[in-house]
Amino acid sequence: MAKEKKHPRPKAEPPKGFxxxxxxxVTERQHMLEKIAEVYRLHGFDPLETSAVETVEALGKFLPDVDRPNEGVFAFEEDDTWLALRYDLTAPLARVAAQYRNDLPFPYRRYAMGPVWRNEKPGPGRFRQFYQCDADTVGAPSVAADAEICGMLADTLEAVGIPRGDYIVRVNNRKVLNGVLEVAGLAGEDKDAERGIVLRAIDKLDRLGEAGVRALLGKGREDESGDFTKGAGLGDAQADVIMGFMDAKRADGPATVARLRELVTGSAIGLDGVTELETIASLLAAQGYGPDRIVIDPSVVRGLGYYTGPVFEAELTFEILDEKGRPRQFGSVAGGGRYDDLVKRFTGQEVPATGVSIGVDRLLAALRAKGRLTGETQGPVIVTVMDRDRMADYQAMAATLRQAGIRAEVYLGNPKNFGNQLKYADKRRSPVAVIQGGDEAARGVVQLKDLILGAKLAEEATLEEWKSQPAQIEVPLTDLVEETRKLLDRHQ
Amino acid sequence: MAKEKKHPRPKAEPPKGFxxxxxxxVTERQHMLEKIAEVYRLHGFDPLETSAVETVEALGKFLPDVDRPNEGVFAFEEDDTWLALRYDLTAPLARVAAQYRNDLPFPYRRYAMGPVWRNEKPGPGRFRQFYQCDADTVGAPSVAADAEICGMLADTLEAVGIPRGDYIVRVNNRKVLNGVLEVAGLAGEDKDAERGIVLRAIDKLDRLGEAGVRALLGKGREDESGDFTKGAGLGDAQADVIMGFMDAKRADGPATVARLRELVTGSAIGLDGVTELETIASLLAAQGYGPDRIVIDPSVVRGLGYYTGPVFEAELTFEILDEKGRPRQFGSVAGGGRYDDLVKRFTGQEVPATGVSIGVDRLLAALRAKGRLTGETQGPVIVTVMDRDRMADYQAMAATLRQAGIRAEVYLGNPKNFGNQLKYADKRRSPVAVIQGGDEAARGVVQLKDLILGAKLAEEATLEEWKSQPAQIEVPLTDLVEETRKLLDRHQ
Known part of the structure; x- marks a missing residue:
């Protein structure tokens, strides 16, 4: 008992949220990452891989939710330095751009892919580790860089299997929002807190609806659980300006731009932002990215505090069924924007930067929900073991198949019960089993069992079909590769 | 000043050892991982990806260096649970095999690849995050599984570009070592500590030589820095048995096996181990893996405490130059063995398992040292910007090139100084620059500058060569793709 207590059995489970x-x-994700990287690479972006761990100092305070600065990460102290798992791929890029500023070519176009970690409350479909695949251009002040990223994002979505019409890239500009805030009387350093609340309120329009957002712009809002979120304390006139901004989308780009220009009248930064949006729209139009793919949409603000100019978001527009079987839009799978101050944190010098992050796991979930990824793969050919002492012969058969490029393995469990070997082959989705007992060995032949056909026949075949399509054939050992390949080709 | 103090500039550097x-x-490593996975897959292994984070409880005490149980990892506490970054891919596999024991097909063949983290003192070429690529078979008690892994390891090394003759897979068996320890009077639970010291001493033969190992078997050893390592306290006769074991390798496998059988006379487990080695050797021989690829070598013990049967190690046999320019053997790049007790920790039931781990970063370093990886890639075609107002035209040219599969981008830095654009193209190793000023635009042509030829001519060309091979040509804009491709093909 004492010994049991000293070494209790560990729980066989991953940590919560993992x-x-x-x-x-695994392979479908890998395949998607490769497809995305291919598009990024084609656009001139070079790969960068930073480590999972950064100093908390380098990660800075730019956490996804500004309500909780310096929380949200998994942190630990080593040698008197606080380290943390990266929570995105942007903060490490800012560190790299600063560290290697004298060696890298600028503008520096880089892509990065890999897991990021968020110390947030896990929920259904919400994990603490997930993949991102980012592309950023550091050192390009022109909005041509932003336009390029938006176009590339559209190309990328199509490359991974989202057809045109099933997605939309929506573009906005923080400067326009800042102009609107100025017009609403929310300029100035002393209004930082209010601006933060307004930003987050706008970002929640999808979820809370107009009334919810209006409450957050005013006194505040009590949610269903009774929790109260403090509002920005705006008066009705101020709130009207903000609500008007979110509602500024018109039938086409030029009309939306015109409406935005009205809204920011009197604000220099606001007008600057509107002009940038116009430039982006015309650059994209010249390359053939029409409003079926990329639109100006003032309701996009992005939650992150560090954006300074254009912001964009890619949304899948098709419906899927949620956990409760209700149809809903799939929503956002990628987003990004311009962040001109992130590198400056390190160097003190302005370094313009813009980029996009694709939520790879969400994109995979979308393709699965649409039935465009099956989640299934064919297993290997299984060489069964009829005679334990002839393991070397079975291994040689598997080796012969592999040398011909056919995925194959010898059954390595306890061979006593042959039924278990076929059950194993079934569980592995094996297409073919190779069988050779002592009798077959003496005659120099093997039995090939077509497991796919066998399963199909067992389910639905008539007697005639059984007879006409033998699911098991005897072939000379010397024809093992050729005959196995024939069976595999049957089910291609 | 107060403000400066509140937000001091963060250091732009990764944490120590990262x-x-x-x-x-990045791409060379990715390419290697794919090559390895292809061989693993061909052998019937399926991918598994666990998260970077595990509970410390699940990782257990099986740390790489048994001197420091429960150290060596990056750990942190969340919600009253200690979590840690995985230090290898084997411990997470043991957890998965236990957790999904009712759902997975057994034997479960899985491969995994990804970074692992070690909280160890960093040194030159020694990092705290590095890649492993593992294959393991869980639930196969027969040494046929070990033999298969050894053969697959040889295949894998050849697949990633290590030719036969440049590597050797060395195989031993822990049971033989245990037999030797028994013969030397080191059986029994009370001798745990001594056995540990002996194991680690043998593992250091390469580094410390015979005298160093003998010192560790006896009273202990003082290293160059003056640090003293306690020895196992064996008498001379006992030490002779151990040293005889390490020296048991003979001219060929059968002779080595015969010598080992002598050494373990009287030990049942030792004899069992020798028989297993014989079986492995004959299975491998039947598949054509001769002693030029896989040999029995009693000096291989592997540092990890958890091995229970066959152990193996792949070593590169060619010489490279070390930091000081001295030739040395490159050494071990992969290793593994049988660990029948790891899953039992969770379930209480015996689950046999065996596998191999390839040190991908070391393997890459080896290929680079041999000049088999260049570390260089060609950059994109650069469309230069002569006229800032015609950005849309330049973007359209880049888009046209990309649609034809040619990697291309528009220069997005400040276009004022054309020399900077060419310097950028040079830094990116760009093969071709596209140039179109107002005059060319009016005539519907572009200039294509062959940057590779240009650089070569600048270095070494005679006047005649300059004339006969123009590094810059003017072509119709409509021929942009075709003519660019011609220039790219020049340098394939």
Missing amino acids: RDYFGAE | RDYFGAE
Whole structure:
């Protein structure tokens, strides 16, 4: 008992909010990452891989939710330095751009892919580790860089299997929002807190609706659980300006731009932002990205505090069924924008930067929800073991198949019960089993069992079909590769 | 000043022992991981990806260096649970095999790849995050599984570009070592500590030589820095048995096996181990893996405490130059073995398992040292900007090139100084620059500058060569793709 207590059995489970990925889940993600990287690379972006761990100092205070500065990360202290797992791929890029500023080519176009970690409350479909795939251009002040990223984002979505019409890239500009805030009387350093609340309120329009946002702009809002969120304390006239901004989208780009220009009248930064939006729209139009793919949409603000100019978001527009079977829009799968101050934190010098982050796991979920990824893969050919002492022969058969490029393995469990070997082959989704007992060995032949056909026949075949399509054939050992390939080709 | 103090500039550097990977460093590693996965997959292994974070409880005490149980990892506490970054891919596999024991097909063949983290003192070329690529078979008690892994390891090394003759897979068996320890009077639970010291001493033979190991088997050893390592306290006769074991390698496998059988006479487990080695050797021989690729070598013990049967190690046999320019053997790049007790920790039931881990970063370093990886990649075609107002035209040219599959981008820095644009193209290793000023635009042409030829001519050309091979040509804009491709093909 004392010994049991000293070494209690550990629980066989991952930490809360983490999960494991098996088989096709892994290869489908890898495949998607490669497709995305290919588009990024084609646009001139070079790969960068930083480590999972950064100093908390380098990560800075730019956390996804500005309500909780310096929370939201997994942090630990080593040698008197606080380290943390990266929560995105942007903060490490800012560090790299500063560290290697004398060696890198500028503008520096880089892409990065890999997991990021968020110390947030896990929920259904919400994990603490997930993949991002980012592309950023550091050192390009012109909005041509932003336009390029938006166009590339559209190309990328199509490359991974989201057809045109099933997505929309929406573009806005923080400067326009700042102009609107100025017009609403919320300029000035002393209004920092109010601006933060307004920003987050706008970002929640989808979820809370107009009334909810209006409450947050005013006195505040009590949610269903009874929790109260403090509002920005704006008067009705001020709130009207903000609400008007969110509602500024018109039938086409030029009309929206015209409406925005009205709204920011009198604000220099606001007008600057509107002009930038116009430039982006015309650059994209010249390359053939029409409003079926990219639109100006004032309701996009992005939650992050560090954006300084254009912001954009890609949304999937098709409906899926939620956990309760209700249809809903899939929503955002990527976003980004211009952040001209992130590198400055390190160097003190202005370094313009813009980029996009694709939520790879969400994108995979979308393709699965639409049935465009099956999550299934074919298993290997299984060489069964009829005679334990002839393991070397079975291994040689598997090796022969592999040399011909056919995925194959020898059954390595306890071979006593042959039924278990076929059950294993079934569980592995194996297409073919190779069988050779002593009798077959003496005659120099093997049995090939077509497991896919066998399963199909067992389910639905008539007697005639059984006879005409033998699911098991005997072939000379010397024809092992050729005959196996024939069976595999049957089910291509 | 007060404000400066509140927000001091963060240092732009990664934490100690971590580093960044750029461009070809990333793609070459990715390429190697894919090659390895392809071989693993061909052998019937399925991918598994666990998260970077595990509970410390699940990781257990099986740390790489048994001197420091429960150290060596990056750990942090969340919600009253201690979590840590995985230090290898084996411990998470053991957890998964236990957790999903009713759902997975057994034997479960899985491969995994990704970074692991070690909280160890960093040194030159020694980082705290590095890549492993593992394959393991869980639930296969037969040494046929070990033999398969050894053969697959040889195949893998050849697949990533290590030719036969440049590597050797060395195989041993812990049971033989245990037999030797028994013969030397070191059996029994009360001898745990001594056995640990002996194990680690043998593992250091390469580094410390025979005298150093003998010192560790006896009273202990003082290293160059004056640090003293306590020895196992064996008498001379006992030490002779151990040293005889390390020296048991003979001219060929059968002779080595015969010598080992002598050494373990009287030990049942030792004899069992020798028989297993014989079986592995004959299975491998039947598949054509001769002693030029895989040999029995009693000096291989592997540092990890958890191995219970066959152990193996792949070593590169060619020489490279060390930091001081002296030739040395490159050494170990992969290792593994049988660990039948790791899953049992969770379930209480015996689950046999065996596998291999490839040190991907070391393997990459080896290929680079041999000049088999260049670390260089060609940059994109650069469309230069002669006229800032015609950005849309330049973007359209880049888009046209990309649609034809040619990597291309528009220069997005400040276009004022044309020399800077060409310097940028040079830094990006760009093969071709596209140039179109107002005059060319009016005539519907572009200039294509062959940057590779240009650089070569500038270095070494005679006047005649300059004339006969123009590094810059004028072509119709409509021929942009075709003519660019011609220039790219010149340098394939």
